[in-house]
Amino acid sequence: xxxxxxxxxxxxxxxxxxxxxxxxxxxxxxxxxxxxxxxxxxxxxxxxxxxxxxxxxxxxxxxxxxxxxxxxxxxxxxxxxxxxxxxxxxxxxxxxxxxxxxxxxxxxxxxxxxxxxxxxxxxxxxxxxxxxxxxxxxxxxxxxxxxxxxxxxxxxxxxxxxxxxxxxxxxxxxxxxxxxxxxxxxxxxxxxxxxxxxxxxxxxxxxxxxxxxxxxxxxxxxxxxxxxxxxxxxxxxxxxxxxxxxxxxxxxxxxxxxxxxxxxxxxxxxxxxxxxxxxxxxxxxxxxxxxxxxxxxxxx
Numbered sequence: 614x615x616x617x618x619x620x621x622x623x624x625x626x627x628x629x630x631x632x633x634x635x636x637x638x639x640x641x642x643x644x645x646x647x648x649x650x651x652x653x654x655x656x657x658x659x660x661x662x663x664x665x666x667x668x669x670x671x672x673x674x675x676x677x678x679x680x681x682x683x684x685x686x687x688x689x690x691x692x693x694x695x696x697x698x699x700x701x702x703x704x705x706x707x708x709x710x711x712x713x714x715x716x717x718x719x720x721x722x723x724x725x726x727x728x729x730x731x732x733x734x735x736x737x738x739x740x741x742x743x744x745x746x747x748x749x750x751x752x753x754x755x756x757x758x759x760x761x762x763x764x765x766x767x768x769x770x771x772x773x774x775x776x777x778x779x780x781x782x783x784x785x786x787x788x789x790x791x792x793x794x795x796x797x798x799x800x801x802x803x804x805x806x807x808x809x810x811x812x813x814x815x816x817x818x819x820x821x822x823x824x825x826x827x828x829x830x831x832x833x834x835x836x837x838x839x840x841x842x843x844x845x846x847x848x849x850x851x852x853x854x855x856x857x858x859x860x861x862x863x864x865x866x867x868x869x870x871x872x873x874x875x876x877x878x879x880x881x882x883x884x885x886x887x888x889x890x891x892x893x894x895x896x897x898x899x900x901x902x903x904x905x906x907x908x909x910x911x912x913x
Contacts (some may be wrong), residue, residue: 615674641897662676664904689840696750729746730843731869735823736823737821738857740774835858836858
């Protein structure tokens with residue numbers, strides 16, 4: 614099933630128009646009218662999904678989110694629900710405001726790369742980098758231990774190596790913010806078991822990446838984390854932000870990694886739980902049961 618996300622300026626006007634043309638896409642909640650639908654949309658992660666819609670013979674689910682909520686999530690990681698999806702390779706169908714959206718999405722990618730570097734050791738493979746990035750939006754997601762394929766993150770990465778490389782290697786190579794990070798060709802003598810597999814194209818040469826883990830480098834990365842993650846790190850510490858980051862930067866790598874994961878998990882847990890509960894009503898009971906059954910089948 615193809616997952617489509619649409620950012621709209623005015624959800625109320627959009628749902629009002631869509632319900633006139635495609636009311637059958639909605640559950641029984643549609644009987645309450647477009648204003649109620651738009652209010653439901655604003656709860657949890659701020660996105661309203663209509664699943665199991667057939668479009669030109671293709672099964673899709675489409676989510677509607679306000680442009681304002683999307684941009685804020687991309688920059689600050691309020692929910693990591695849509696911004697997390699955009700950490701992975703996606704297809705842009707139509708962009709009415711390319712310049713503004715591009716700025717927010719680039720900030721989202723920088724945030725993802727920063728987070729991954731903090732939870733990875735001094736030397737790691739390219740595949741490990743993309744797996745760390747892809748797993749960000751699943752930290753704390755209750756569905757991962759119940760209904761999701763336990764190999765979901767690895768499958769995403771192995772099947773989209775070229776896409777991940779085009780998204781993140783330019784950031785590593787050209788951004789002044791990441792000068793401490795060096796990407797080099799994998800020496801023939803070094804064998805990493807989790808580098809690119811048959812799912813990646815043969816023309817991709819695996820890379821390994823070395824980063825500096827000095828307290829100064831770690832503190833710089835901590836300072837570049839998105840606002841919501843930094844707030845959670847500060848809340849978990851008895852110090853103010855600068856003192857907390859200085860203390861964490863001088864801690865062991867294991868403590869740093871656990872702290873960053875612990876700061877992300879509540880964001881994902883709250884949005885995924887809220888969207889799951891909301892989905893029972895927005896999709897309807899039968900579609901929800903069908904969706905769960907398909908998820909469980911993928912675990913086998």
